[in-house]
Amino acid sequence: MSPLSEFLLEVLTLPVADVDRAVRFYTEQLGFGLDVDYAPNDGFRVVQLTPPGSAASIQLGVGLTAAAPGSARDHYLVVADLEAAHAELAARGVPVGEPRHKKSADWQGDFAPGVDPDRRDYASFFGFADPDGNTWIVQERGYRAR
Numbered sequence: 001m002s003p004l005s006e007f008l009l010e011v012l013t014l015p016v017a018d019v020d021r022a023v024r025f026y027t028e029q030l031g032f033g034l035d036v037d038y039a040p041n042d043g044f045r046v047v048q049l050t051p052p053g054s055a056a057s058i059q060l061g062v063g064l065t066a067a068a069p070g071s072a073r074d075h076y077l078v079v080a081d082l083e084a085a086h087a088e089l090a091a092r093g094v095p096v097g098e099p100r101h102k103k104s105a106d107w108q109g110d111f112a113p114g115v116d117p118d119r120r121d122y123a124s125f126f127g128f129a130d131p132d133g134n135t136w137i138v139q140e141r142g143y144r145a146r
Helices: 019-029 082-091
Strands: 011-013 033-041 044-050 057-062 075-079 100-102 111-113 124-129 135-140
Touching: 019 033, 019 044, 019 057, 033 057, 075 082, 082 124, 082 135
Parallel strands: 011 057, 075 135
Antiparallel strands: 033 044, 044 057, 100 111, 100 124, 124 135
16 A cells, blocks of 8 residues: 555544543543643643554544534444453443453344453453543454464
8 A cells, every 4th residue: 555545543532521521531540641731722622642552542622523522432442351451440440331242253233241252353342431421342352362
């Protein structure tokens, strides 16, 4: 692929009602790094945060989007060990859902409780929401490669 046809995902914008509360959640509870917090005036503020190990970031702030707070749905975070990530986030007070996995190899959209018994890539998940209701899915990939 030539450099002109590469599309690298850099930033997702999340609509939030309280920027400071969201920053605390993403940094203190999820462990995201704070890259930028820029507020040149009362009507504009951009905060950029990056998940550990990720090349893509999130932005939140004032004057960034007209979307309703909490309306972002099902952005994916990928981890190598779903059980460890679930335990870590639960211990940090994140309201995590129970792990679930694709019920069969020829997945029809149905889930069974717990992680995939074979730890197949892209087969196990859990979800959570930030304080505004923006939702995230955590998915396991690379368990065997660890």
